[in-house]
Amino acid sequence: MGKGVSHGLQRDRILRAAAQLFAQRGYHAVGISAIQEAVNLGRGALYHHIHSKEDLLYEITREYITDLAAFAEQLDADMDPRERIKVLGRHLVLKIASHQAELTVCFRDVQSLTDSRRAEVVALHSKYEKAWREVLVDGADLGIFRPYDPVVLKGVLGMYFYSYLWIRPEGMVSPEAIADRLNEMALRMVQP
Amino acid sequence: MGKGVSHGLQRDRILRAAAQLFAQRGYHAVGISAIQEAVNLGRGALYHHIHSKEDLLYEITREYITDLAAFAEQLDADMDPRERIKVLGRHLVLKIASHQAELTVCFRDVQSLTDSRRAEVVALHSKYEKAWREVLVDGADLGIFRPYDPVVLKGVLGMYFYSYLWIRPEGMVSPEAIADRLNEMALRMVQP
Numbered sequence: 001m002g003k004g005v006s007h008g009l010q011r012d013r014i015l016r017a018a019a020q021l022f023a024q025r026g027y028h029a030v031g032i033s034a035i036q037e038a039v040n041l042g043r044g045a046l047y048h049h050i051h052s053k054e055d056l057l058y059e060i061t062r063e064y065i066t067d068l069a070a071f072a073e074q075l076d077a078d079m080d081p082r083e084r085i086k087v088l089g090r091h092l093v094l095k096i097a098s099h100q101a102e103l104t105v106c107f108r109d110v111q112s113l114t115d116s117r118r119a120e121v122v123a124l125h126s127k128y129e130k131a132w133r134e135v136l137v138d139g140a141d142l143g144i145f146r147p148y149d150p151v152v153l154k155g156v157l158g159m160y161f162y163s164y165l166w167i168r169p170e171g172m173v174s175p176e177a178i179a180d181r182l183n184e185m186a187l188r189m190v191q192p
Numbered sequence: 193m194g195k196g197v198s199h200g201l202q203r204d205r206i207l208r209a210a211a212q213l214f215a216q217r218g219y220h221a222v223g224i225s226a227i228q229e230a231v232n233l234g235r236g237a238l239y240h241h242i243h244s245k246e247d248l249l250y251e252i253t254r255e256y257i258t259d260l261a262a263f264a265e266q267l268d269a270d271m272d273p274r275e276r277i278k279v280l281g282r283h284l285v286l287k288i289a290s291h292q293a294e295l296t297v298c299f300r301d302v303q304s305l306t307d308s309r310r311a312e313v314v315a316l317h318s319k320y321e322k323a324w325r326e327v328l329v330d331g332a333d334l335g336i337f338r339p340y341d342p343v344v345l346k347g348v349l350g351m352y353f354y355s356y357l358w359i360r361p362e363g364m365v366s367p368e369a370i371a372d373r374l375n376e377m378a379l380r381m382v383q384p
Binding site for chain 2: 026156
């Protein structure tokens with residue numbers, strides 16, 4: 001394994017552990033020493049990868065929303081809007097199920113970022129929301145969906161996003177099955 | 193104005209100001225001195241009403257969810273389930289619009305409560321959710337709604353609750369109009 005890969009893996013491991021600690025105890029309640037302990041690294045080795053606790057918060061919140069926005073952006077705009085909702089919804093639910101700690105931190109602790117970093121993360125959220133809005137607008141233009149209404153957009157996104165609080169990746173209902181049911185409801189919400 | 197009333201009003205004023213500060217800056221970033229300043233009270237006068245910052249967090253999170261649960265409990269169980277959704281949904285949206293700071297704090301900072309207090313607030317949330325579940329179950333029994341599915345319940349609640357992040361009490365669309373639109377979508381989500 002090359003040094004670059006190993007460095008990246010180490011960084012991912014640190015971000016993952018930090019996200020879990022922040023999600024469990026709250027960002028402000030977690031000290032750098034608790035993170036060191038969780039990843040079993042000395043202070044020096046940890047600071048080789050990150051420069052501050054706020055750096056960790058920034059990387060955690062930015063990474064997951066960057067992934068979501070990138071996925072939404074590469075989606076074929078000619079795909080049937082109903083299909084696009086299903087693809088976006090499934091991707092979002094699986095991301096939430098596999099990154100529940102990161103999402104919890106993102107929803108809860110984003111206001112602890114410095115102003116410019118918070119603005120950047122908020123802008124990424126807007127970018128992601130814009131991708132969903134385009135699907136609803138395209139569907140409305142085609143007469144498949146009801147006329148575009150921002151309250152419908154927020155309602156649909158709320159239904160999906162709120163699952164970070166109740167989804168259980170190891171629960172009775174698989175994340176895939178949850179995605180199917182939420183998608184079905186999203187389609188009910190947008191139909192004419 | 194009697195002493196009791198004035199004491200209660202003062203307490204409400206302190207809770208309101210604390211909720212707004214916590215919502216804006218985050219619970220951990222706000223010191224008692226900032227709260228003193230916001231309500232223009234000396235430390236002694238403030239401590240006459242509350243005993244710690246965590247007391248404030250507890251009162252804020254408990255009060256709003258106690259109100260929600262009490263409203264849901266007194267609802268006539270014989271009312272048409274469709275009508276009950278509309279009444280519950282409207283009450284919830286108007287509560288969110290008028291207590292946005294409190295709700296933000298509740299969603300974000302509940303994990304900063306001591307264990308027993310957190311358990312109490314979480315139990316109140318479950319009680320409120322149970323009231324919604326009963327409506328969906330009653331509607332299913334009457335054949336008005338689809339068979340009861342916990343994912344549908346969570347989807348409906350998520351749609352409403354998420355509005356604490358986007359509702360603007362002074363915005364173009366009134367909270368009442370937002371409630372009507374979310375209610376209409378909730379009914380789509382639960383119909384057979």
